[in-house]
Amino acid sequence: MLLKNIARWKEQFHSLKKAQKIELVLAAVLTLAIIIGVPVYAWFVQEDRVEAFTKIKAPITLDIRAGKKKDIENFVLDGIDLKGIMENNEPERFVFCVKTGKPNVEYDIQLAHTTNIPFTYTLYRAAEVTDGGSYHVDFTPIDYPDEHTYYKIDGAALNLEILNGDQATASHYGRKLAKNNDGYYSITYDSQATDGIPEIYAVPLYSQATVTAIDADYDFFILELGWTASSKTDFDQWNIADNNKESDVIYISASIHTQ
Amino acid sequence: MGKKEEEEKKDRAALLLERKKITFNLVLLLAASFVVLIGVLTMAWFAKNTMVKGNGPGISAKDGKGYTISFLENSTNGIFSDYYDAIREETDPSVLVMGMTADSNLDNYESTDEGIVPGASGKMSFYLTPTGNPVDLKFEIEIVGYVSSVTDDEITMTELDDGDLKDHLNGHVFLFEEYDETTETYAKPILPDANSKRVFTREFDSQELVNIYWVWPEHLSNLVNAYNGTTITAHTLVDDQGDDYDDIVENVCAYPTYYFRSESAGATLNNLTETKLTSEYVTYGSLYDAADNDIGTGVDYILFRMKVTVNEE
Known part of the structure; x- marks a missing residue:
């Protein structure tokens, strides 16, 4: 069949x-x-696939570097010529940079410094000068003093808002000091401390500017330390006094802006 | 028109009709074949779909290969599943989701968890159960980064296309097979190879709780002993006198872009040795931290993906 x-x-x-x-x-x-x-x-396709998923928490502080994106140890503030600032009316300037990793992100640059020396602090955006034009900062890394990178101030001064400033007075050489009775003070210092309260010049003055990241890479800034001569800020008087060898501590931090 | 011409015309028409018939039949056959193919595959997909959604003990994966994978009692998918769901269709809907518990997670279990950061560590656990004879298995792990954005409640996840960041995920989220809680020392690092894959093999005679320990080393000195008696302390994750330590240092030197930011570093990443890493620790420690920062600002989520197959080697 x-x-x-x-x-x-x-x-x-x-x-x-x-x-x-x-x-x-x-x-x-x-x-x-x-x-x-x-x-x-x-x-x-006889195989198992197992997956787990989590978030990367964004860093609280952003990466801050010196000029030319070099490590922050190259951000050196020593050797400030106070007399030069006064006589030549030429402030001292230093370059640093901040990276957000994403464009158009708002972030805060915070400056915290003691107030022993009556400097004025001003912050600008900076741009690298590549064509041999005029510049404001000649940056050289510590280990490579012959490697010069030049930066100029780019735009108007940033709005550096002082968060805990007291009234400026003539007796303090016209400088703003930190308040010793506000919220910043009380969360930092123990008012009940038996070993005394800090000297007012050692209480950091906080100021902050909010900026927007240009791109995912580093934004460059120039910190300008100046001295405004006036009847309240008599440099000669300050300079001949015993306190002409004062020093200040300056912190710069950057973090994503929160409302 | 002559008789001959008429006949020729008829023949041509008949031939044309015949061709049309053949073409139609062929199309029909192809369509039928596709229907069968799609049908079978769809059925296979349904049969394969073992996605674990619910909670409960002994959630089992699939059998047929001589073993099953299951997760801890009362485990969940983790708190970032809204974002995970946005990529699940793209990855493979049949994958098993690693169960998370209070003790076994990627800092993604409780609502207070905010994700992983440098210095974070933990473990992920699952049961591997041979269903018959002992099995020799190969585990192949990769970590994939994503950037997220939310527009009008719509979550968009984009897989990382930045080569540097992709590389950094290999060297900054470390995996180990073992951890000694008493000495706080890890052992058996599962190190990334040239293809960004981390592979380990293990034989199973009976059910075993498999732990994969993860660490995001906070400093380069957690990997390389740069102790200098003053500023740098000795706190490597593994015993710095053992083979694991040598393997880690070798990996750092072999794949420097996994560990260090390459930007503006130039030749500093060439021909690395342990001596170079320790004697120039300030430079390399800083480049390691910079890579940490780049991950933190440039990557929003990571996917831990593990492929399990029978070890053929």
Whole structure:
């Protein structure tokens, strides 16, 4: 019976036109490909995949570097020529940079400094000078004093808002000191401390500017330390006093702006 | 028109009809084949879909390969699943989601968890159960970074295309097979290879709780002993006298872009040695920290992806 059927199928196949034969063979091959292909494919994907998912918490403080994106140890504030500032009316300037990692992100640059010396603190955006034009800062890394990178002030001074300033008085050489009775003070110092309260010049004055990242890379800034001569800020009087060898501590930090 | 021409015309028409028939039949056959193919694959997908959504003990994956994977009792998918769901279709909907518990997580279990940061550490655990004979398995892990954005409550996740950041994820989220709580020392680091894959193999005779310990080393000195008697303390994650330590240092030197920011570093990343890393620690420690910062500001989420197969080697 089977043989008969096979013979009949053969006969039928031979009676087909060439195109129909091709058609039939193609159909058979395709079907076979599916039958073989699917289990083989399934065999190849015999594996387990396990996944876990979490967030990367953004850093509280942003990366701050010196000029030329060098490590912050190259941000050196020593050797400030006070007399030069006064006589030449040329403030001292230092370059640093901040990276947010994303463009158009708002962030705060905070300056915290003690107030021993009546400096004025001003912050500007900086731009690298590559064409030999005039510049405000000649940056050289500590280990490579011959590598010069030049920066100029780019735009108006940033709005550096003082957060805990007291009234400026003549007796303090016209400088603003930190308040000793506000919230910043009370969360920093223990008013009940038995070993005394800090000297007012050692209480840091906080000031802050909010800026927007230009791109994902570093934004450059120039910190300007000046001295405004006036009847309240008599430099000569300050300079001849015993306190002409004072020093200040300056912190710069940057963090993503929060409302 | 002559008789001959008429016959020729008829023949041409008949031939055309025949061709049309053949073409139609072929299209029909192809369509039928596709239907079968799609049908079978869809069925296979449904059969394969073992996504673990619910909670509960002994959540089991799939069988047929000589083992099952299951997760801890009362585990969950973690608190960032809204964001995870946004990429699940792209990755593979059939994957198992690692169960998270209070003791086994990626800082993604409780609502107070805010994700991982430098200095963070923990472990992820799961059960591996042979269903018959002992099995020898290969675990292949990769960590993929994503940047997220939310517009009108619509979450968009974009896989990292920044080569540096992708590289840094290899060298800043460390994985270990073992951890000694008494000495607070890790062992058997699962180190990234040239293809950013981390592979380990293990044989299982019976059910075993597999722990994968993860650490985001806070400082380069957690990896390389740069103790100098004064400013840098010795606090490497592994015993600095053992092979694990040598393997880690070798990995740092072999794949410096996994560990250090390459920007403006130039030739400093060439021909690294342990001596160079320790004697110029200020430079390399700073570049390591800079890479940490770049991850923190440039990557929003990470996907830990582990492929488990029978070890053929």
